[in-house]
Amino acid sequence: LQLDDKYLEPETKEVNGILMTKMISDNWDNIWNFQARPDDLLIATYAKAGTTWTQEIVDMIQNDGDVQKCQRANTFDRQPFIEWTLPPPLNSGLDLANQMPSPRTLKTHLPVQLLPPSFWKENAKIIYVARNAKDCLVSYYHFSRMNKMVPDPGTWEEYVETFKAGRVLWGSWHDHVKGWWKAKDQHRILYLFYEDMKEDPRREIQKILKFLEKDISEEVLNKIIYHTSFDVMKQNPMANYTTLPTSIMDHSISPFMRKGMPGDWKNYFTVAQNEEFDKDYQKKMKGSTLTFRTEI
Numbered sequence: 001l002q003l004d005d006k007y008l009e010p011e012t013k014e015v016n017g018i019l020m021t022k023m024i025s026d027n028w029d030n031i032w033n034f035q036a037r038p039d040d041l042l043i044a045t046y047a048k049a050g051t052t053w054t055q056e057i058v059d060m061i062q063n064d065g066d067v068q069k070c071q072r073a074n075t076f077d078r079q080p081f082i083e084w085t086l087p088p089p090l091n092s093g094l095d096l097a098n099q100m101p102s103p104r105t106l107k108t109h110l111p112v113q114l115l116p117p118s119f120w121k122e123n124a125k126i127i128y129v130a131r132n133a134k135d136c137l138v139s140y141y142h143f144s145r146m147n148k149m150v151p152d153p154g155t156w157e158e159y160v161e162t163f164k165a166g167r168v169l170w171g172s173w174h175d176h177v178k179g180w181w182k183a184k185d186q187h188r189i190l191y192l193f194y195e196d197m198k199e200d201p202r203r204e205i206q207k208i209l210k211f212l213e214k215d216i217s218e219e220v221l222n223k224i225i226y227h228t229s230f231d232v233m234k235q236n237p238m239a240n241y242t243t244l245p246t247s248i249m250d251h252s253i254s255p256f257m258r259k260g261m262p263g264d265w266k267n268y269f270t271v272a273q274n275e276e277f278d279k280d281y282q283k284k285m286k287g288s289t290l291t292f293r294t295e296i
């Protein structure tokens with residue numbers, strides 16, 4: 001991997017009002033024109049909602065619980081992150097996806113209105129995972145501290161405001177979860193919640209199995225539950241992002257596999273910040289039937 005200052009502390013640039021890295025923005029025509037295939041599976045999330053976890057579950061299902069096979073490559077090489085754009089000679093998500101034989105499993109953080117239209121046209125299956133706003137915020141804050149490919153979060157106090165205003169990569173959490181929630185009534189979208197996955201991984205993995213029209217034995221299911229648990233994934237170099245150089249992700253600042261628990265926000269929000277956040281949240285989520293649990 002050739003280090004390149006161009007993607008460290010990246011500049012940002014909007015796409016239709018949504019904050020992106022400048023590299024994504026400048027590559028937008030190619031991303032928008034991405035050609036999905038009918039047998040693609042897309043894992044869509046707001047950043048830090050449990051993407052990597054879901055990716056591992058899906059890969060384990062697709063490989064019938066074969067741990068060795070699932071360690072064939074890093075998460076980001078097994079399942080291309082379609083909009084993620086890097087300067088050549090590094091592989092951008094689009095290049096990886098275009099080179100990949102079918103059936104492909106792809107990842108995106110795009111808000112629903114920015115999803116390349118070919119996904120709708122080809123009727124590809126989509127798994128969306130949502131996580132409560134406060135835990136997403138805390139996780140995104142720490143991730144932004146350790147990952148030099150996304151903008152610096154500033155102080156905690158500053159970041160709470162930045163997040164509330166949606167001035168983070170991929171835009172507003174509120175709009176993201178609401179937008180995909182609405183889309184699920186018109187498309188093949190399995191809408192899952194991080195908190196449910198944590199509460200009962202067996203039940204949620206069974207939902208994924210049904211959605212993928214896959215049958216597996218009880219033994220394989222148990223194996224998948226075990227290998228995709230937080231503690232086991234934390235030790236898996238092909239799933240925990242530790243193969244990247246520390247100049248990109250510095251796990252000594254905060255590990256990618258950080259806590260993996262609903263409710264950690266309570267260790268960060270002051271009483272005043274929490275009240276302000278809730279007030280703003282009520283306004284932004286008003287009228288939506290979507291509800292979250294902030295602890296389990």
Ligand code: A3P
Nearest residue numbers: 048049050051052053139229230257258259260
């Ligand atoms: P925390 O920072 O709260 O620990 P994403 O993959 O979308 O970037 O999300 C990362 C978050 O999911 C991190 O949250 C990470 O610890 C958590 N995570 C990753 N694997 C997990 C697992 N197997 N079980 C529970 N949480 C997991």
